[in-house]
Amino acid sequence: MSRTTDVIVVGSGLGGLMAALAAARQGREVRIISEGTGCLAIGTGCVDLLGYAPDGASVEDPWAAMAELAPAHPYSLLGAEKVREGLDALTETTARHGLVLRPASRDGKPRNTRVPTIMGTLKPTYLMPDTFEPDDLGKAKRVLVASVMGFRDCRPALVIDQLRRYPDWANKEYFPCLIPTPFDDAHRALNALDLARAAERPGGSEWLIGSLKERAEGCDLVLMPPICGRHAGSPLARELREALGCPVVEMLSIPPGVGGLRIRDALMRELAALGVELVENANVIGAGVAEGKCLSLDISSTGRNYATKARAYVLATGGILGGGVLLEPGRAIERVFGLDLALPADVAEWTEPEIFGSQAVSKVGVRVDDKLRPLDANGALALENVFFAGRSLGAHDPAVEKSGYGVALATGWQAGLAAAELAAAAHNTGEAATGGEQ
Numbered sequence: 217m218s219r220t221t222d223v224i225v226v227g228s229g230l231g232g233l234m235a236a237l238a239a240a241r242q243g244r245e246v247r248i249i250s251e252g253t254g255c256l257a258i259g260t261g262c263v264d265l266l267g268y269a270p271d272g273a274s275v276e277d278p279w280a281a282m283a284e285l286a287p288a289h290p291y292s293l294l295g296a297e298k299v300r301e302g303l304d305a306l307t308e309t310t311a312r313h314g315l316v317l318r319p320a321s322r323d324g325k326p327r328n329t330r331v332p333t334i335m336g337t338l339k340p341t342y343l344m345p346d347t348f349e350p351d352d353l354g355k356a357k358r359v360l361v362a363s364v365m366g367f368r369d370c371r372p373a374l375v376i377d378q379l380r381r382y383p384d385w386a387n388k389e390y391f392p393c394l395i396p397t398p399f400d401d402a403h404r405a406l407n408a409l410d411l412a413r414a415a416e417r418p419g420g421s422e423w424l425i426g427s428l429k430e431r432a433e434g435c436d437l438v439l440m441p442p443i444c445g446r447h448a449g450s451p452l453a454r455e456l457r458e459a460l461g462c463p464v465v466e467m468l469s470i471p472p473g474v475g476g477l478r479i480r481d482a483l484m485r486e487l488a489a490l491g492v493e494l495v496e497n498a499n500v501i502g503a504g505v506a507e508g509k510c511l512s513l514d515i516s517s518t519g520r521n522y523a524t525k526a527r528a529y530v531l532a533t534g535g536i537l538g539g540g541v542l543l544e545p546g547r548a549i550e551r552v553f554g555l556d557l558a559l560p561a562d563v564a565e566w567t568e569p570e571i572f573g574s575q576a577v578s579k580v581g582v583r584v585d586d587k588l589r590p591l592d593a594n595g596a597l598a599l600e601n602v603f604f605a606g607r608s609l610g611a612h613d614p615a616v617e618k619s620g621y622g623v624a625l626a627t628g629w630q631a632g633l634a635a636a637e638l639a640a641a642a643h644n645t646g647e648a649a650t651g652g653e654q
């Protein structure tokens with residue numbers, strides 16, 4: 217049994233990192249226990265808040281559209297102001313580490329904008345890096361679409377073909393180009409992370425600038441994959457823009473998520489500075505529970521099993537993909553506490569024929585109260601010292617409504633604050649952890 221801490225956060229995706237940040241900023245001792253890195257390692261560097269309304273309509277002002285969401289939606293439980301608190305905490309933290317994230321604005325009001333992907337589609341999002349200026353896209357007439365030899369995920373000709381299908385993009389002049397690989401082996405298959413690493417090595421900036429300078433001449437916009445460094449605050453995108461003399465926009469990419477890793481990098485640096493302990497490759501396989509409280513978590517790590525305790529717990533274990541939700545024949549359960557999650561008993565009703573439609577199975581997750589504590593099947597409080605955050609929550613569908621990072625950061629931040637408050641109260645009343653100090 218390890219030493220009792222104030223707050224244990226399970227999961228190191230965006231939900232878990234924001235929860236740990238909130239609790240640590242309240243002066244609490246925080247330990248993160250995590251099996252893997254979570255979805256930041258596969259996501260982009262843009263934060264979706266709410267891209268589509270429940271009726272499928274495209275959303276311009278996500279703050280106004282939140283009012284239309286179902287009462288059980290995580291945003292409805294928190295209210296827009298608490299969502300904003302989480303968002304501000306994220307942007308203030310990443311900016312401190314050189315990664316400025318901001319929304320586009322129209323008539324002085326923040327709004328969603330549509331950003332090109334390496335498939336040539338346009339995706340709605342809310343926060344994007346400040347190297348990205350949406351007006352540049354609209355104004356551009358001559359666009360260089362660049363990729364790298366050996367990088368099969370981004371084909372300039374395909375990007376251009378797709379972009380031309382959008383009315384705003386149809387009448388631009390496009391120039392596809394493949395720049396040389398930075399690796400000796402020209403036939404190696406590369407991904408965006410390989411290239412972002414290569415760009416940060418000595419000579420990387422010269423490789424990018426040297427390869428693009430001549431090709432970008434006469435162009436007023438360069439679209440390229442997200443390869444300008446994998447760290448928050450990498451100066452490469454700015455250097456490139458200055459050297460080429462025109463806007464350079466990194467398109468959103470499929471995994472691995474270089475943009476998401478930049479956000480993760482900023483948060484990890486901040487958490488390290490606050491003294492947050494990170495236990496990696498550790499799988500929470502169960503929990504000790506009595507009288508509606510979590511007493512301890514059971515951990516399995518590198519062949520060793522042990523229990524660990526805290527005064528309050530945040531579960532940010534993700535959904536089906538993250539590992540927080542398990543699907544079994546005829547039912548879905550939350551993995552650590554074994555909470556039953558509402559899904560029809562007939563598996564045929566879990567999905568719909570329309571692949572991009574709202575699937576019942578995509579919305580499965582833990583039901584919580586407005587403090588993010590789990591509820592049982594009858595709507596009663598299941599555990600009073602446990603708070604859930606992020607994709608582990610039910611009643612929202614990030615893939616369809618485009619709210620992934622938004623829900624994770626807002627609920628993570630509020631769950632961390634609530635856990636910190638509970639842990640502080642336990643300190644004040646002299647209660648060690650539920651079950652006593654080890």
Ligand SMILES: Cc1cc2nc3c(=O)[nH]c(=O)nc-3n(C[C@H](O)[C@H](O)[C@H](O)COP(=O)(O)OP(=O)(O)OC[C@H]3O[C@@H](n4cnc5c(N)ncnc54)[C@H](O)[C@@H]3O)c2cc1C
Pocket residue numbers: 226227228229230231232249250251252253254255256258259260261262263264265471498499500501532533534535537538539540551552605606607608614618619620621622624
């Ligand atoms: C391919 C892809 C791209 C995306 N791109 C974007 C994007 O660009 N913008 C956006 O806003 N949203 C995006 N999303 C959605 C977004 O990534 C997720 O909704 C959000 O990141 C979920 O964060 P989370 O912290 O709740 O969960 P996760 O990121 O899934 O993290 C779960 C964490 O819990 C850990 N864990 C789970 N179970 C256990 C256990 N028993 N013991 C220990 N640890 C455990 C996991 O290892 C992991 O660290 C994308 C999603 C996908 C799939």
